[in-house]
Amino acid sequence: MKKITYLFILLPFLISINSCKNEETPDPVNEEELITSVVLSFENNADLSTSTFAFRDIDGPGGDAPSEFDTIRLNNGYYHLTVSILNESVSPALDLTAEIDEESTDHQLFYTVDGADITFDYNDTDANGLPIGLDMNVAVGPSSSTGTVTVVLKHQPGIKDGSISTGESDVEVTFVTETN
Amino acid sequence: MKHVLFVCVMMSALTQLKAQSDNCNLRFSGRAVDMDHKEPLSYATLYINETQTAVVADENGKFMFEGLCPDTFTLVISHIGCTTSTFTIALTEDTFKEFRLDHTSENLESIVVHGEQDKNTGTLTETTLSGKKLDRLSGKSLGEALKDVNGVSSLQTGNGISKPVIHGLHSNRILIMNNGVRQEGQQWGNEHGPEIDPFIANSLTVIKGAASVQYGSDALGGVILVQPAPMPTQKGVSGDLHAVGFSNTRGGAASLMLQYKASDSAALSYRLQGSIKREGNVKTPNYFLANSALAEQSGAATIDYHRNNLHSQVYYSYFHNKVGIFSGSHIGNLTDLQTAFASDTPLVHQDFTYIIGRPYQDIVHHLIKNETNFHHERLGTFTLITAWQNDLRSEYDAHTSLIDSIAALGLPSLYFEIGTITADLKWEQHPGKRHNAVIGISGMNQQNITRYSIFIPNFKNYSGGIYAIENYKFGRVLLEGGIRYDYKWMQIFRYEGNTLETPTHQYGNLSGIAGMQFFDGRHTQYNLNFSSAWRSPSVSELYSDGLHHGSASLEYGNDSLVSERAYQIIAGIEHQSDKWYFDVGVYNNFIYNFIYLEPTLPAELTIRGAFPVFHYMQTNANLSGADVQTSYMIIPQLKAEIKASTLRARDVANNKWLVMMPADKISFDLEYQPADFKWMHDNAIHAGVEYVFEQKRAPLDEDYVPPPSAYTLFSAGIEGVIALHANEISWSLSADNLLNTAYRNYMNRFRYFADDMGRNITLRIKIPITGKSNL
Numbered sequence: 001m002k003k004i005t006y007l008f009i010l011l012p013f014l015i016s017i018n019s020c021k022n023e024e025t026p027d028p029v030n031e032e033e034l035i036t037s038v039v040l041s042f043e044n045n046a047d048l049s050t051s052t053f054a055f056r057d058i059d060g061p062g063g064d065a066p067s068e069f070d071t072i073r074l075n076n077g078y079y080h081l082t083v084s085i086l087n088e089s090v091s092p093a094l095d096l097t098a099e100i101d102e103e104s105t106d107h108q109l110f111y112t113v114d115g116a117d118i119t120f121d122y123n124d125t126d127a128n129g130l131p132i133g134l135d136m137n138v139a140v141g142p143s144s145s146t147g148t149v150t151v152v153l154k155h156q157p158g159i160k161d162g163s164i165s166t167g168e169s170d171v172e173v174t175f176v177t178e179t180n
Numbered sequence: 181m182k183h184v185l186f187v188c189v190m191m192s193a194l195t196q197l198k199a200q201s202d203n204c205n206l207r208f209s210g211r212a213v214d215m216d217h218k219e220p221l222s223y224a225t226l227y228i229n230e231t232q233t234a235v236v237a238d239e240n241g242k243f244m245f246e247g248l249c250p251d252t253f254t255l256v257i258s259h260i261g262c263t264t265s266t267f268t269i270a271l272t273e274d275t276f277k278e279f280r281l282d283h284t285s286e287n288l289e290s291i292v293v294h295g296e297q298d299k300n301t302g303t304l305t306e307t308t309l310s311g312k313k314l315d316r317l318s319g320k321s322l323g324e325a326l327k328d329v330n331g332v333s334s335l336q337t338g339n340g341i342s343k344p345v346i347h348g349l350h351s352n353r354i355l356i357m358n359n360g361v362r363q364e365g366q367q368w369g370n371e372h373g374p375e376i377d378p379f380i381a382n383s384l385t386v387i388k389g390a391a392s393v394q395y396g397s398d399a400l401g402g403v404i405l406v407q408p409a410p411m412p413t414q415k416g417v418s419g420d421l422h423a424v425g426f427s428n429t430r431g432g433a434a435s436l437m438l439q440y441k442a443s444d445s446a447a448l449s450y451r452l453q454g455s456i457k458r459e460g461n462v463k464t465p466n467y468f469l470a471n472s473a474l475a476e477q478s479g480a481a482t483i484d485y486h487r488n489n490l491h492s493q494v495y496y497s498y499f500h501n502k503v504g505i506f507s508g509s510h511i512g513n514l515t516d517l518q519t520a521f522a523s524d525t526p527l528v529h530q531d532f533t534y535i536i537g538r539p540y541q542d543i544v545h546h547l548i549k550n551e552t553n554f555h556h557e558r559l560g561t562f563t564l565i566t567a568w569q570n571d572l573r574s575e576y577d578a579h580t581s582l583i584d585s586i587a588a589l590g591l592p593s594l595y596f597e598i599g600t601i602t603a604d605l606k607w608e609q610h611p612g613k614r615h616n617a618v619i620g621i622s623g624m625n626q627q628n629i630t631r632y633s634i635f636i637p638n639f640k641n642y643s644g645g646i647y648a649i650e651n652y653k654f655g656r657v658l659l660e661g662g663i664r665y666d667y668k669w670m671q672i673f674r675y676e677g678n679t680l681e682t683p684t685h686q687y688g689n690l691s692g693i694a695g696m697q698f699f700d701g702r703h704t705q706y707n708l709n710f711s712s713a714w715r716s717p718s719v720s721e722l723y724s725d726g727l728h729h730g731s732a733s734l735e736y737g738n739d740s741l742v743s744e745r746a747y748q749i750i751a752g753i754e755h756q757s758d759k760w761y762f763d764v765g766v767y768n769n770f771i772y773n774f775i776y777l778e779p780t781l782p783a784e785l786t787i788r789g790a791f792p793v794f795h796y797m798q799t800n801a802n803l804s805g806a807d808v809q810t811s812y813m814i815i816p817q818l819k820a821e822i823k824a825s826t827l828r829a830r831d832v833a834n835n836k837w838l839v840m841m842p843a844d845k846i847s848f849d850l851e852y853q854p855a856d857f858k859w860m861h862d863n864a865i866h867a868g869v870e871y872v873f874e875q876k877r878a879p880l881d882e883d884y885v886p887p888p889s890a891y892t893l894f895s896a897g898i899e900g901v902i903a904l905h906a907n908e909i910s911w912s913l914s915a916d917n918l919l920n921t922a923y924r925n926y927m928n929r930f931r932y933f934a935d936d937m938g939r940n941i942t943l944r945i946k947i948p949i950t951g952k953s954n955l
Contacts, residue, residue, distance in 0.1 A: 036786055061727045061786035062734045068787075082759035099582035155512070155579060165519050165527060167577060169512035 034060045035096060037086040038151060038173050040072070042079040042138060055173045056123040058088050072149060072177040074118065074140045076125045081136040081144070085135060085153065085171065101134055109133025109171075110164045115147025130162050144180040151175065208269065209244035210277040211256055212237050213376070220385060221281060222311065225756065227410045227701050233611075234656070234699045239310050239383070246611050257281060258702065258756070295626040302651050302660035303709045304391055305752045307766050310383035315946055316912060317897070319424030319433035319457065321376050322356075322384075326404065328438030330823045331750045331765070331807035332877035333842035335926040336928040337371040339429065339462045339937060340503035341541075344374070345927065346388055347767060347843045348803050348827050349401025349421065352718045355391075355743075356404045359495055361549050362396055364600040364626060365571040366634075370929060375499045377478035377572060379422065379435035379455040382409035388765065388807075391749045392691035392713035393647050393662035396622060400713050400746040410549045411449045411484040412439045417951030423463040424456075428474075428940035430532065432460030438949065447953045454479035457501075460534040463924040464935035469506045471537050476501040489555035499545040504536040508933045510578045513788035517732045517932070521885055538580070542592070544572040570599045595631040600624060616651040628719070635726065636719045637674035643667060649693070654904030658697040661707075665690050668716050687716035687743050707752040715834040717741040720794045721775050727786075734784050735777065738796045745772045762810035767803075774801035776831070776838070779882050799833040803841075820847045828877065839882045842927055843875035843890075862910075863900035869893070891923035908942055910946040915939060 001166035039054040056068040087094040100107045104126035110133065119139045122131035135155075151174075156167035182761040212221040227234040228245060228479055237243040258264040265281050307329045309317065318591055322341025323334040335343040335350050343350050351370070356363040358376050368370045379386065386404040394400040421439040426432065435455035457476040462469045473717040480497040508526030511517045520527055549567035556562070572902050574592035576954030581587040627640040647664035663897050667688040674681055691904035695709035705913070725736040752765040778797040785789040805827035813819050824846040829838040849868035857863065875887040897914030924931040 009326065038787065055787060057785075057787050061788065061791065062736070062784065066785055066787075094583065096582050099584070102584075103582065131309070152515075157578070159528070168510060169516050169788055171787055172513050172515055173787060 016164070030079050032113055034089050035085055035087045035153075035171060036060060037068075037084075038153075038171055039084040039086065040122065040151070040175075041082050041084070042072075042074060043082070045078040045080060053175060055089065055175070060089060070175065074138075074174045074177075076140050076142045076179070078121075079138040079140065082134075083134050083151075093147060100153070101132065104132045104134075105130075106155060107132065107170075108154050108160060108162070110150075110152040110155065112150040112152070112164070113147065113177075114150070115145065116149060117141035117143050117145040117179050118147075118149065118177060120149075125161075128160070130160055140179045146176070146178050149175050149177045151173045178180060182609075192576075195369065204247060204249035206248040207246050207274045208248055208253075208271055208277075209242070209275070210279060212241040212243065212279045212281060215280040220259075221259045224257055225702075227256045227258075229254040229256065229701075232702065233653070247851070254278075256702065258387045264702075272360050274654060275590075298638070302649070303697045303707050304387050304693075304711070305388040305750060306385055306387045306710075308383050308385040312380075314382065314384065314908060314911070315422075315944065316381065316914070318422050318435070318944055318946070319426070319942070320378065320407070322376050322404075323376050323481050326384060326386060330763075330809045331388055331805075331825045331844075332386055333652045333927055335370060335374075336475065336841070336925065336930075338461070338469065338506050338509075338928070338930045340472065340473055340501075340505075341371050341373040343370070344404060346386060346402035346404075347769065347805060347902050348829050348838075349769075352398060352715060353400040354402050354404065354407065355395050355399040355570075358406050358409055359396060359497070359549065360549060360551060360565050360604075361547060361567040361569065362602060362624070364569055364598060364624075365543075365545060366573050366596050366598065368718045370572070371505075375501075375543055376406055377431075377497075377499055378406070379454055379478070380408055380453060380480045380497055381406045383407045389709060389750045390691070390711035390713035390746050390765070390769070390900075391693070393649060393664040393693045394618075394620075395692060395917075396645055397643075397666040397668075397689070397713065398665075398715045398907060400715055408480070408482070408485045408495075409484065411451065411486070412441045413444070414935070415441050415443045415446070416871065417949070419451075419949040419950065421947045423945045425949075426459065426940055427942070428463050428937055429459035429461065429536075430677075433457035433476075443480075445487050449484045449486070451482040451484075453481075456458045457490060458534065461530065461532050463532070463938050465920045466935065467525055467939040468529045468532055469508070469930075470526065471504040471507040471540075472502060473534050473536045474503045475536065482811060487681055489557075491555075492550065492552040494548070494550050497546070498547045500543065502536055502540060502542045505539040505541065506930055506934065507537075507578070508537075509930050510539055511732050513734050513786075514791060515789060517884060520933050522750070538576050539578045542574040542576070546570045547811075559607075560610050561608045563604075563608070565602070565606075566605045567598070567602045569602075570597070572597050577736055585884075586953065591632060594633050596628065598626065598628040600626045614653050616653075618649045619647070620884070621646045621689055628711070634674070635724065635728075637672050639670055639672045639719050639721050641668060641670035643669070647691075654703055656697075656699050660693065660695045660697075662693040663690065664692070666714075670716075670719075673717070674723065684796070685716070685739075689743055689745070691715040702716045703757045704753065704755040707750070707754075708749050709748075710751075711748050712746060714743045714745045716743045717775055717796075724796070727791065729916060732791060734786075734791045736793070741775060741796060741798060742773055744774055744798075746770065747772075759813040760809075761805070761812075764806070764808050769803040771801045771803070772865075773798040774831070774838075776801075777882070790799070799831045801830065801838060802832050802944060803827065803838075817853045817855075819851045819853075821851070823847045823849075831879075837877040839879050840927065841875070841877070843887070844873040846871050860900050861903065861904045865896075865898050867894075867896040870895070874926070878926075885932055886925035887926045891921060891925075893921060893923070894918040906947060906950070910944075912944045914944075915940070915941045 012095055036058050039055045042051045053070040053072045054068050057066040083094045105128055121137040123137050124132045124135040126132050152169055153171035154167045155170050212224040215575055222239045226243050235243050251269045255267045255269050321342050324331045325336050326344045333345045334789040335345050346354050351367050356374055364376045368540040386405040390400055390401045395403045399692040417440050424433040437453040440453040455478050460473045462472040478499040482495050484493040511955045526747050547569040551565045552839035573596045575594040602624045608855045609617040612776040623644040629638050645666040649662035652659045669686050671684045677883040691713045693711045699707045721737045721741055722737045724735045728735045746769055748769040750767040754763045775798055780795050782795045784793050807825045809823045811819055811821035826844040829841040831838055847870040851864055851866040853864045870893045872891055878887050884889040895916050896918055899912030902909045917939050922935045927938050
């Protein structure tokens with residue numbers, strides 16, 4: 001009967017040998033989910049010239065400081081704004097804008113202005129008639145001003161209600177903004 | 181209970197040796213029972229006047245004296261609620277005898293829970309929850325159940341995740357021994373609960389103090405022993421069925437245990453146990469907590485071989501739980517966090533549901549172990565425990581991937597798999613009249629894999645330890661001394677950019693224990709213990725890198741951290757007489773190089789806004805406190821009990837308080853035991869009130885919001901046993917937070933966002949299974 005005992009003792013080892021694949025060397029992790037960049041393209045309605053301002057933090061939160069963080073500088077006039085949300089930590093870069101548009105009933109971009117003479121109006125709506133914010137009409141006033149524009153992308157799965165306090169923030173970038 | 185025997189009875193069965201020629205080697209064992217019901221007198225104190233030796237009976241009233249000479253002895257047996265009785269014993273050979281005491285008050289043994297002598301440790305304070313005391317907590321998670329022990333609190337992440345905290349320390353600073361095996365999961369995380377179902381246990385023991393010498397490094401705060409019942413000794417099928425229902429979460433738990441032995445003398449015995457638990461959303465007094473449902477399934481199987489001096493057992497346990505993480509706690513950045521704080525009620529609303537949505541955790545833990553004891557007549561007892569465990573933790577974020585092809589895979593956002601092999605060999609000398617020595621060695625190999633995103637890197641480690649403990653008795657004094665050396669080698673595998681780095685770390689240190697115990701022979705026992713333990717930094721403390729979603733902070737590890745070392749002194753007095761019981765313990769735990777998260781300025785800019793930054797740093801910490809528990813029998817049926825615990829935890833290097841330390845608390849309970857009524861016996865009615873102080877001793881710069889206010893909670897319950905034919909069905913109905921008070925607990929990580937659980941009424945039923953057939 002003692003053979004049973006030997007078997008008993010060996011059992012955990014037999015199982016562990018089987019499970020002891022040498023897996024400790026990891027593959028570099030591609031963080032597909034990461035959002036690294038927000039690019040704002042303002043097209044001047046008068047002359048169709050485009051001004052682009054971006055925030056880029058290629059290695060994601062932590063690590064290196066943001067590689068690009070522009071000041072928004074616009075002259076008096078009317079603009080058409082399109083937004084790109086990118087993951088540039090992977091190669092080739094992933095453009096997440098279309099994905100957000102596809103899930104537009106769960107997402108909304110908000111533009112909060114503080115001190116700058118600039119106003120944002122939604123130019124797009126989701127299937128439920130709520131704004132999305134990837135496509136905006138922008139008006140810049142005649143006065144010289146300096147302030148900020150905070151761009152917030154909210155993830156509001158099943159709870160989208162047009163309010164900035166609902167859901168989880170995927171993006172929150174405060175751009176210094178100068179107008180004249 | 182009759183089919184269940186306690187560990188030391190098994191040990192005594194193991195030590196059934198022929199009487200040796202040495203005259204003074206007689207064994208005197210027996211059982212202390214209640215005169216009326218023959219119920220065991222758990223933890224009765226037995227004292228032999230002539231030899232000035234004392235032992236404490238186990239849960240089943242069983243006790244044993246060893247190394248006695250043939251003589252006539254005076255045996256004094258005392259037990260709370262009983263008249264202390266004296267018996268004269270003439271000993272000529274090994275003897276087993278049953279003693280009946282007049283128990284003036286019934287079933288008190290269920291309430292008396294206190295440190296025992298000669299159990300798991302020599303001179304450290306320990307508290308065991310077993311029998312009725314444990315039954316009263318059935319269906320709770322391990323962390324919640326252990327809160328019943330004075331000096332133990334829990335670090336909660338809502339209702340579903342609860343980590344035990346002993347004297348202010350938790351996670352990597354305490355050890356959990358799951359059926360003799362060091363539990364290894366991802367214990368570094370505040371929201372990573374122990375992967376153990378308490379239904380597998382018939383006793384939960386908390387050792388307060390740095391018991392590292394016996395159990396291994398890291399036990400700075402203490403050790404928790406989760407022990408299944410001993411295997412059956414009588415033939416046939418037996419077992420029990422537990423059923424529990426909770427009103428608050430409209431949930432329930434059930435556990436079935438069946439065991440079998442072909443004949444009384446059969447070498448093999450078998451046991452199967454399985455349990456399920458399902459709870460819906462938690463209701464606070466004013467609202468439901470969105471996505472707070474949970475589901476759990478676990479089970480265990482045991483095959484036991486026991487013949488003559490050889491005992492070997494294979495044990496397998498499985499644990500699986502899926503816990504919803506309260507939606508209101510899921511935040512993307514600091515603005516979200518501040519919006520949540522500013523609101524009195526959670527920003528996410530949901531009515532009652534059993535559905536577990538995102539975010540959630542899904543955890544599986546396997547353990548397979550063998551324990552083999554060999555008892556040699558002269559050389560003593562050898563025990564070898566080998567075990568393999570694998571812990572799989574998947575964490576699912578609130579988001580599914582924006583990229584459809586990835587979302588379709590349904591992968592977790594974070595996945596950890598840690599596999600651990602342990603082997604422990606121990607030699608125990610035969611308990612002699614004075615000496616008792618234990619020598620052991622242990623080894624461990626571990627491998628961790630992280631997938632899908634990197635919060636901690638992959639690693640592997642090898643560690644080993646060697647120790648010796650000696651107990652020496654003279655008269656009424658027990659002295660204990662022990663020393664241990666542990667060594668750990670660890671290699672990390674991580675990418676810095678696209679370059680693989682494989683740094684190694686080595687740690688080696690001593691642990692020690694020295695203690696004494698004095699028993700006055702009748703009622704009072706004094707303990708004094710010095711212990712020292714160490715802990716190597718965990719991988720999360722060395723290499724954490726990045727965003728911690730749960731706390732909206734950036735956490736950075738520090739690969740130059742050194743080991744922590746604790747020096748602890750703990751002193752206790754335990755007194756038990758006819759009416760009075762008290763247990764007072766005071767401690768001071770000084771920890772050199774205590775690892776903590778230091779907030780660092782400036783905040784770091786990310787695409788989600790600025791995040792506060794924390795770095796792992798080291799300081800010197802001092803934790804001191806006291807636990808007091810006292811009870812008094814006002815009249816034979818009415819008992820009053822007061823429990824209080826206090827803790828002061830300082831960062832002495834920076835002269836400030838330590839964060840997330842349990843607040844002081846005090847509770848008062850009354851228990852009345854009415855007479856038996858027809859087929860109902862062991863009836864009891866109890867009511868209690870608990871006051872938890874506001875934690876005013878917290879560093880304000882390390883937390884987003886100050887600790888919540890003090891609160892008072894009321895509880896009440898009734899219970900009893902119904903004798904139905906030959907079955908004794910235990911039942912209880914109890915209410916926690918009876919007045920449905922809205923409160924927030926400092927140790928609950930959801931206190932930022934929501935109130936704690938409202939009134940919860942729990943019905944518990946336990947049906948013993950006693951098959952008479954021989955199958």
